Amino acid sequence: MNAFDLSRLRPRLPSPLEPVEDERFARRGLTLLLKREDLIHPDLPxxxxxxxxxxxxxxxxxxxxxxxxxxxxxxxxxxxxxxxxxxxxxxxxxxxxxxxxxxxxxxxxxxxxxxxxxxxxxxxxxxxxxxxxxxxxxxxxxxxxxxxxxxxSNVLAVQGCVELGRELRGAADTVAVACGTGGTLAGLAAGLSPGQRAWGVPVLKGGFLGAEVRALQEAAFGGPRGDWTLDERFHGGGYARVSPDLEAFARDFEARHGLAIERLYVAKMLHGLTTLAEEGAFPAGTRLAAVVTGAPDGSQSAASSR
Structure with a gap:
C-alpha cells in the first residue's frame, strides 16, 4: 500500500446516514436524512x-x-x-x-x-x-x-467524490450539498443512480459555479454525468458571511437535533433545504439526504462578521 494512502488513518467509511425527526419535513410527508461526512475523520472530515x-x-x-x-x-x-x-x-x-x-x-x-x-x-x-x-x-x-x-477541486477530487454518490444509491431521492468550488457536486452527481438528483447550494455569489461543475465533469468523465442542479438563493451574501437569519436558523437546528452546525457551508445548505420543504417544492414521500460536509470550528464567529 502507498505510504501516503489515507486509508491507513482508518477513516469511517462509508460515513453514517442518520434519519432526523423534524416536523418541518414530516408534516409534508418528507423524510430527512443526514449524511454524516463530518464523522469520516476528526482532522480530515x-x-x-x-x-x-x-x-x-x-x-x-x-x-x-x-x-x-x-x-x-x-x-x-x-x-x-x-x-x-x-x-x-x-x-x-x-x-x-x-x-x-x-x-x-x-x-x-x-x-x-x-x-x-x-x-x-x-x-x-x-x-x-x-x-x-x-x-x-x-x-x-x-x-x-x-x-x-x-x-x-480537480479531476482526482471529483473522482474521489463519486464514492459519496455511490454510498447514497437507493437511499434518497434528492441529495443536497453545499458547494464552494463545485468538485463535490460534480462527483456526487456522477455516483448517484438514475432517478436520483443532486441539489447544490453555492456558498459564494456570482452565478459562475454551473460552468465550473460542467468543466470538472468534462475533465473527469469526458462529459456530463448525473442529474444535478444549483440553487443560488442561499449564499447569505457570499462566502464567510453569516447573516442574522442564518445564525438564528443554525442555532434553532442545533437546539432541535443536538448537532453542532458548521455555518459557512452546512448551515446554508440546511437552510435552503428547509426553505424548499416549507415552500412545498418536494412531493410527499420524497427522501431528502443532506450532506454534512464538515464540523464547526472556532474561526467561524470571526468569519461571520466579514
Missing part, C-alpha cells in the same frame, strides 16, 4: 477527505502546495494531512494585508500543523491558475511540490 485521498496518493509524499482564503477548510485539512502523514505543506493565502496581522484560529491551526503560509495580494491570487504566476509561486516552494487547486 467530509468532502475534504474525499477530495484529498486520490490527490495525496498522486503526490506520493512530495510537498503539497495549495490555495485558500483566511478561513479555508481545505487549507486546514491539507495541513492536517501533512502532519499526520509526514509531508511538507505550503498554503497560498488570499490577501497580503493579512501577513502582518495575528493569525485567525483557522490559519493558526494550519501553522501549528506545519503548513508554511504565504500571503499574496488578491490580483496574484486571482491569477493563480496562470502558468507564469504559478511558476513564480512554485519557485518559492520546496522542490518537486505537487499542486492541489483551491478547494481541492
Amino acid at each position: 467530509g468532502n475534504k477527505w474525499r477530495k484529498l485521498a486520490l490527490n495525496l496518493g498522486a503526490a506520493a509524499g512530495r510537498p503539497v502546495l495549495t490555495f485558500g482564503g483566511a478561513y479555508s477548510n481545505h487549507l486546514r485539512a491539507t495541513a492536517a494531512a501533512g502532519r499526520l502523514l509526514g509531508f511538507p505543506t505550503v498554503g497560498i493565502v488570499r490577501g497580503d494585508e493579512l501577513a502582518g496581522r495575528p493569525l485567525n484560529p483557522s490559519l493558526a491551526r494550519c501553522a501549528a500543523d506545519g503548513m508554511r503560509l504565504e500571503f499574496v495580494d488578491r490580483a496574484t491570487y486571482r491569477a493563480k491558475n496562470d502558468p507564469a504566476t504559478l511558476a513564480k509561486l512554485l519557485e518559492r516552494a520546496p522542490a518537486g511540490a505537487y499542486v492541489v487547486p483551491e478547494g481541492g
Whole structure:
C-alpha cells in the first residue's frame, strides 16, 4: 500500500446516514436524512477527505502546495494531512494585508500543523491558475511540490467524490450539498443512480459555479454525468458571511437535533433545504439526504462578521 494512502488513518467509511425527526419535513410527508461526512475523520472530515485521498496518493509524499482564503477548510485539512502523514505543506493565502496581522484560529491551526503560509495580494491570487504566476509561486516552494487547486477541486477530487454518490444509491431521492468550488457536486452527481438528483447550494455569489461543475465533469468523465442542479438563493451574501437569519436558523437546528452546525457551508445548505420543504417544492414521500460536509470550528464567529 502507498505510504501516503489515507486509508491507513482508518477513516469511517462509508460515513453514517442518520434519519432526523423534524416536523418541518414530516408534516409534508418528507423524510430527512443526514449524511454524516463530518464523522469520516476528526482532522480530515467530509468532502475534504474525499477530495484529498486520490490527490495525496498522486503526490506520493512530495510537498503539497495549495490555495485558500483566511478561513479555508481545505487549507486546514491539507495541513492536517501533512502532519499526520509526514509531508511538507505550503498554503497560498488570499490577501497580503493579512501577513502582518495575528493569525485567525483557522490559519493558526494550519501553522501549528506545519503548513508554511504565504500571503499574496488578491490580483496574484486571482491569477493563480496562470502558468507564469504559478511558476513564480512554485519557485518559492520546496522542490518537486505537487499542486492541489483551491478547494481541492480537480479531476482526482471529483473522482474521489463519486464514492459519496455511490454510498447514497437507493437511499434518497434528492441529495443536497453545499458547494464552494463545485468538485463535490460534480462527483456526487456522477455516483448517484438514475432517478436520483443532486441539489447544490453555492456558498459564494456570482452565478459562475454551473460552468465550473460542467468543466470538472468534462475533465473527469469526458462529459456530463448525473442529474444535478444549483440553487443560488442561499449564499447569505457570499462566502464567510453569516447573516442574522442564518445564525438564528443554525442555532434553532442545533437546539432541535443536538448537532453542532458548521455555518459557512452546512448551515446554508440546511437552510435552503428547509426553505424548499416549507415552500412545498418536494412531493410527499420524497427522501431528502443532506450532506454534512464538515464540523464547526472556532474561526467561524470571526468569519461571520466579514
